[in-house]
Amino acid sequence: MSSGTDFSRRNRRTATTAFVVVAGMVGLTFAFVPLYTLICQVTGLGGTPQVAERNETDVSTQEITVRFDANVDRSLPWDFAPNEASVTINLGAEYLTSYRSTNLSDEAVTGISTFNVTPLKAAQYFTKIECFCFTEQTLEPGQSVDMPVTFYIDPAILEDELANEVQTITLSYTFYRTLDDIPDEEPEIISEADQVITTAQVGSF
Amino acid sequence: MSTTATHAHDDDHNHAPKGISRWLNSTNHKDIGTMYLVFSVVAALVGGGLSLLIRIELGEPGIQVFDVIGEMMGSEAKQFYNVTVTAHALLMVFFVVMPALIGGFGNWFVPMMIGAPDMAFPRMNNISFWLMPPALILLILSGVMGQGAGTGWTLYPPLSGLAGQPDMSVDFAILSLHLAGASSILGATNFITTILNMRAPGMTMHKAPLFVWATLITAVLLLLAMPVLAGALTMLLTDRNFGTAFFDPRGGGDPLLWQHLFWFFGHPEVYIMILPAFGIVSHIVSTFSRKPVFGYLGMAYAMASIGIVGFVVWAHHMYTVGMGVNYRAYFVAVTMAIAVPTGIKIFSWIATMWGGSISFKTPMMWAIGFIFLFTVGGVTGVVLANAGMDIAMHDTYYVVAHFHYVLSLGAIFAIFAGFYYWFDKMTGKVYPEWAGQLHFWTTFIGVNVLFFPQHFLGLAGMPRRYIDYPDIFAEWNMVSTWGAYLTMTSTVFFLIVTLIVMIAGRKSVANPWGDGATTLEWTVASPAPFHTFEDTPDFTGGNPAAHPAE
Ligand code: HEM
Ligand SMILES: [Cu+2]
Numbered sequence: 001m002s003s004g005t006d007f008s009r010r011n012r013r014t015a016t017t018a019f020v021v022v023a024g025m026v027g028l029t030f031a032f033v034p035l036y037t038l039i040c041q042v043t044g045l046g047g048t049p050q051v052a053e054r055n056e057t058d059v060s061t062q063e064i065t066v067r068f069d070a071n072v073d074r075s076l077p078w079d080f081a082p083n084e085a086s087v088t089i090n091l092g093a094e095y096l097t098s099y100r101s102t103n104l105s106d107e108a109v110t111g112i113s114t115f116n117v118t119p120l121k122a123a124q125y126f127t128k129i130e131c132f133c134f135t136e137q138t139l140e141p142g143q144s145v146d147m148p149v150t151f152y153i154d155p156a157i158l159e160d161e162l163a164n165e166v167q168t169i170t171l172s173y174t175f176y177r178t179l180d181d182i183p184d185e186e187p188e189i190i191s192e193a194d195q196v197i198t199t200a201q202v203g204s205f
Numbered sequence: 206m207s208t209t210a211t212h213a214h215d216d217d218h219n220h221a222p223k224g225i226s227r228w229l230n231s232t233n234h235k236d237i238g239t240m241y242l243v244f245s246v247v248a249a250l251v252g253g254g255l256s257l258l259i260r261i262e263l264g265e266p267g268i269q270v271f272d273v274i275g276e277m278m279g280s281e282a283k284q285f286y287n288v289t290v291t292a293h294a295l296l297m298v299f300f301v302v303m304p305a306l307i308g309g310f311g312n313w314f315v316p317m318m319i320g321a322p323d324m325a326f327p328r329m330n331n332i333s334f335w336l337m338p339p340a341l342i343l344l345i346l347s348g349v350m351g352q353g354a355g356t357g358w359t360l361y362p363p364l365s366g367l368a369g370q371p372d373m374s375v376d377f378a379i380l381s382l383h384l385a386g387a388s389s390i391l392g393a394t395n396f397i398t399t400i401l402n403m404r405a406p407g408m409t410m411h412k413a414p415l416f417v418w419a420t421l422i423t424a425v426l427l428l429l430a431m432p433v434l435a436g437a438l439t440m441l442l443t444d445r446n447f448g449t450a451f452f453d454p455r456g457g458g459d460p461l462l463w464q465h466l467f468w469f470f471g472h473p474e475v476y477i478m479i480l481p482a483f484g485i486v487s488h489i490v491s492t493f494s495r496k497p498v499f500g501y502l503g504m505a506y507a508m509a510s511i512g513i514v515g516f517v518v519w520a521h522h523m524y525t526v527g528m529g530v531n532y533r534a535y536f537v538a539v540t541m542a543i544a545v546p547t548g549i550k551i552f553s554w555i556a557t558m559w560g561g562s563i564s565f566k567t568p569m570m571w572a573i574g575f576i577f578l579f580t581v582g583g584v585t586g587v588v589l590a591n592a593g594m595d596i597a598m599h600d601t602y603y604v605v606a607h608f609h610y611v612l613s614l615g616a617i618f619a620i621f622a623g624f625y626y627w628f629d630k631m632t633g634k635v636y637p638e639w640a641g642q643l644h645f646w647t648t649f650i651g652v653n654v655l656f657f658p659q660h661f662l663g664l665a666g667m668p669r670r671y672i673d674y675p676d677i678f679a680e681w682n683m684v685s686t687w688g689a690y691l692t693m694t695s696t697v698f699f700l701i702v703t704l705i706v707m708i709a710g711r712k713s714v715a716n717p718w719g720d721g722a723t724t725l726e727w728t729v730a731s732p733a734p735f736h737t738f739e740d741t742p743d744f745t746g747g748n749p750a751a752h753p754a755e
Contacts, residue, residue, distance in 0.1 A: 011325045014398040014401055015325070015394050015398050018393070018398070018428055019394065022394075023432075025432035025433055026432040026433075029436030030436055032465075033440075036462055036465065044529075045529065046461065046527060114454045121529050121530060177455060
């Protein structure tokens with residue numbers, strides 16, 4: 001049998017290993033934050049579209065419809081809408097569209113948008129070259145601007161047996177006021193009154 | 206063999222410190238185990254009281270209880286209903302089930318089962334326990350300060366963020382979980398060290414009792430999962446207080462990141478709550494069938510594989526977030542795969558009973574009750590594992606029924622089973638059999654009346670986490686509330702009988718269960734002396750606690 005001091009040294013070694021594991025897991029948790037964004041970008045997880053410098057694909061004869069959707073968070077005093085509801089283009093063809101934003105308030109306001117495409121499985125073929133969503137946007141009081149998006153759909157989608165049945169892709173944006181720009185007032189409380197359920201809603205489950 | 210010598214030796218050294226410092230400064234694994242059990246009972250009374258409020262409210266359509274309570278608490282009825290649901294869940298998970306199974310029974314019996322005199326780090330053990338009362342106080346503060354934390358136990362942003370709940374109540378909840386998490390991590394380190402290094406000579410891992418295996422695997426899960434919760438909670442705390450935006454899209458964050466981190470912790474957490482229960486049930490089934498556990502190694506490795514696979518199934522809680530079909534297919538497949546080792550355990554328990562000379566004593570009744578109820582919950586789990594089904598069932602009462610069958614019936618039945626199994630050993634008193642049986646049957650009927658109708662409500666589309674519902678759901682909700690009343694009555698009966706028995710019970714013997722009880726704790730007197738196994742028992746020639754075959 002091991003002697004007393006041997007024993008406590010072994011115990012201390014085991015405990016140290018355990019604490020190293022704990023520290024490692026905390027580290028991994030924080031490392032996961034940038035990794036998560038990266039994973040979404042690379043794999044199209046959650047409908048994250050791809051980004052490319054330029055379009056190097058060949059234009060196909062196959063057509064696809066792209067619909068444009070716009071949402072505004074209530075913290076942002078803007079009008080925000082696509083300039084065209086949808087477009088039908090050839091796979092591989094580059095297309096330029098735009099969204100129109102108007103600042104309805106009497107102060108300069110900075111917004112930032114999140115985006116995704118549905119069906120989610122089409123995201124890895126939806127490639128943006130230029131987009132207003134890559135950076136923050138500031139609008140002066142009352143100012144209106146057209147915000148461009150340039151994109152193409154990779155014809156490789158035809159070779160993906162799970163995604164080649166897709167006929168229509170929806171590109172969606174939600175604009176928020178940036179956190180830094182939000183005035184320092186008491187944040188609003190999400191109303192509990194939204195919670196009333198009706199029989200009609202339940203019936204649709 | 207040294208068991209008789211150990212007895213004599215133990216009795217000589219059975220002088221426990223006196224007064225309050227015996228508990229405040231305790232480094233004794235049995236005293237700390239006792240404190241954990243008492244703590245768990247206290248938290249269970251609060252958490253159980255809250256659940257009763259919920260059931261009274263839901264007993265009929267309309268708002269009848271929380272308008273009054275909400276006003277008393279300076280909050281609004283619907284908000285305070287959510288606060289109550291949140292506090293109930295957090296209490297039961299972190300302050301009842303975990304302290305009872307891990308801190309309570311783990312501290313009491315893991316050292317004894319492996320023939321060790323105490324835990325590896327007795328002072329750290331003391332800290333682990335004493336972190337819990339402040340954590341509990343913080344949790345209670347989170348319910349009563351300001352609006353109260355009405356976020357659900359899952360604390361999803363944006364509801365848990367500044368936009369959802371701006372006052373400090375959520376911060377209290379976060380800090381409470383931080384403390385409870387730190388306590389768990391220290392406890393887990395202690396168990397791992399104790400089990401790996403301090404087993405009696407000759408007791409290889411492949412000879413260690415299954416409760417020891419279960420505690421070891423639970424501790425490893427805690428070590429891997431708790432830091433992820435701690436990290437995510439820290440991010441939420443800085444999002445709320447220091448202007449970061451981990452979960453806020455307005456600053457470039459993503460609220461879904463929280464769900465991934467939370468469930469990466471959350472799914473292993475549900476196994477943290479059930480693996481020790483598996484261990485306890487294995488011992489009891491074997492003891493009262495007077496047979497060794499069927500497929501011992503299979504049982505041990507089934508627990509290990511449940512633990513490992515449990516880390517890669519988390520997104521089955523997130524099927525509705527908008528997940529690609531390939532990811533859903535993956536998570537369906539791995540989630541269903543967990544049912545295989547779980548099935549191995551169920552069948553091995555049945556095989557242990559098969560052909561055994563079974564005595565249906567109180568602990569055995571609770572263990573069999575556990576197996577039945579856990580199987581029901583497992584089956585609904587496999588139903589929910591199907592992404593297609595889950596799109597319809599997610600956040601309905603079907604899910605509530607599922608996790609109450611595995612948790613509040615599964616884990617809690619195992620806690621009662623362990624309580625009755627080890628009652629003699631911990632208190633030195635005999636629990637009257639009729640009282641245990643009556644408690645079992647009333648609880649068994651009560652919880653089934655309480656939770657089984659919730660499957661129907663869920664299938665009919667009743668969503669969870671609302672204070673009110675349309676009239677079509679009234680009947681089954683009323684039945685469910687009756688079940689809660691029966692369960693509560695049964696619990697009050699249990700508490701009263703237990704108090705009487707502890708004061709005036711008959712004296713018990715070292716091994717009240719006979720030949721089937723073959724672990725080391727049954728070789729020492731009841732109640733277990735303050736110090737046990739200061740002379741290490743020897744396993745090299747076989748199990749010294751085993752009884753010769755008749
Ligand atoms: C056969 C094994 C199991 C399977 C396949 C399974 C599957 C699932 C699935 C798919 C959900 C998500 C339902 C939804 O939110 O829509 C779920 C929820 C849940 N399960 Fe299980 N489960 C199993 C065993 C367990 C066990 C053993 C426990 C705990 C002891 C447990 C506790 C829970 C809890 C607490 C939730 C709800 C979490 C929440 O949303 O608040 N499950 N389970
Ligand atoms: Cu899960």
